[in-house]
Amino acid sequence: MPAILFYIFSALTLAAAIGLVANRNAVASALSFFVCLCGISVLFVMLDAHLLAFLLILVYAGAVVALFLFIIMLLDMHGGKRPPFKKMTIVASSIAGALLIFGAFSFFARGQFSTDELALAQAPAFFTDLKIYGAKLFTTYMLPVQLVGFLLLVGMLGVIVISKKHEEKEPGDRIQEPGDKP
Amino acid sequence: MTIGLYHYLVLAVTLFAIGFFGVLLRKNTLIIYMCLELMLVAATLALVAFSRFNGTIEGNVFVFFILTVAAAEVAVGLAIVVALFRRRGTVDVAKLNALKN
Numbered sequence: 001m002p003a004i005l006f007y008i009f010s011a012l013t014l015a016a017a018i019g020l021v022a023n024r025n026a027v028a029s030a031l032s033f034f035v036c037l038c039g040i041s042v043l044f045v046m047l048d049a050h051l052l053a054f055l056l057i058l059v060y061a062g063a064v065v066a067l068f069l070f071i072i073m074l075l076d077m078h079g080g081k082r083p084p085f086k087k088m089t090i091v092a093s094s095i096a097g098a099l100l101i102f103g104a105f106s107f108f109a110r111g112q113f114s115t116d117e118l119a120l121a122q123a124p125a126f127f128t129d130l131k132i133y134g135a136k137l138f139t140t141y142m143l144p145v146q147l148v149g150f151l152l153l154v155g156m157l158g159v160i161v162i163s164k165k166h167e168e169k170e171p172g173d174r175i176q177e178p179g180d181k182p
Numbered sequence: 183m184t185i186g187l188y189h190y191l192v193l194a195v196t197l198f199a200i201g202f203f204g205v206l207l208r209k210n211t212l213i214i215y216m217c218l219e220l221m222l223v224a225a226t227l228a229l230v231a232f233s234r235f236n237g238t239i240e241g242n243v244f245v246f247f248i249l250t251v252a253a254a255e256v257a258v259g260l261a262i263v264v265a266l267f268r269r270r271g272t273v274d275v276a277k278l279n280a281l282k283n
Contacts, residue, residue: 006185010193017197017220021204026212033216036197040223047190047234049242052249056223059249064219064256071260072212075267089207097203104195108188136243148250155254162261 006046013039030068037061051133190231197224211263211273215256222252 016039019032037060044053137145201224204217226245233241267273 003185006189010189013193014196014200017200020213020216020220021200021207026210029213029216033220036220037223040197040227043190043193043227044230046185047230049230049234049245052226052230052242052245055246055249056226059253060219060223063253067256067260068212068216071264074264075212075273085207093203093206096206097199100199100202101195104191104199108191132239133243133246136239137246141243141247144247148247151251152254155258159257159261162258162265 002046006043009039009042009046013043026072027069030065030072033068034061034065037065051130187231187235191228194224194228194231197221197227209274209276211266211275211278214275215259215263219252219256222248 013036016032016036020029020036023029023032037056041053041056041061044050044056198221201217201219201221204220205214208214208217226248229241229245229248233239233245263273266278270278272278
């Protein structure tokens with residue numbers, strides 16, 4: 001039964017990821033990304049990482065995708081339609097992606113991981129309890145927690161500074177058209 | 183047939199490759215950014231799978247931090263995209279070639 005669920009949800013995730021890349025409409029791409037994240041959070045549940053599945057939905061699907069949709073609405077990119085790709089771009093990108101997959105599979109084929117030894121039932125899932133997360137975060141990972149908090153503060157300040165309106169325009173800010181005088 | 187670490191890793195690698203493909207293929211900055219996020223999520227899937235099959239919690243805690251950093255990163259990145267659009271009037275990477283000459 002878990003095997004069937006894994007295949008269903010991994011197929012859903014892959015289809016949504018392809019939809020994210022291939023969609024003509026930016027809003028449809030963002031919604032495909034949402035579906036992809038939901039599939040990955042189901043896979044997290046199957047890996048006994050319930051807290052992370054919840055956080056993925058909350059942070060990514062709730063905040064990040066909503067932010068993306070908001071920015072797409074704000075920018076108004078001519079209905080979000082894209083021009084067709086150049087053939088050269090498609091070929092080059094496909095070769096690059098295929099090489100990445102090939103490299104990973106050749107790594108797997110060296111026999112680093114064997115499916116028999118690493119069956120799901122063998123390792124006990126002791127960390128489904130939230131208490132262990134709390135204990136780890138406030139003992140071993142105390143300094144990273146502080147640093148991440150500081151990073152969030154810096155990020156917030158950075159967003160405020162970046163999105164402030166600058167009144168003076170510097171020369172050369174605008175896109176130079178071919179006919180323009182420099 | 184049980185699902186092993188190998189299956190999750192294959193899925194993570196494929197998702198990462200699709201994200202990489204999208205980064206190379208697309209011209210819209212926002213879509214490129216979403217594909218980057220997809221690559222990040224694929225990496226977290228691999229980390230959670232490693233953590234689960236090794237029986238340790240370290241990978242999960244690491245993913246926790248990755249989620250936090252990704253949230254900050256998305257906020258700053260989208261602010262940069264908006265600032266870019268305000269100045270240049272486009273988010274097409276083919277037209278953002280100020281450093282070309």
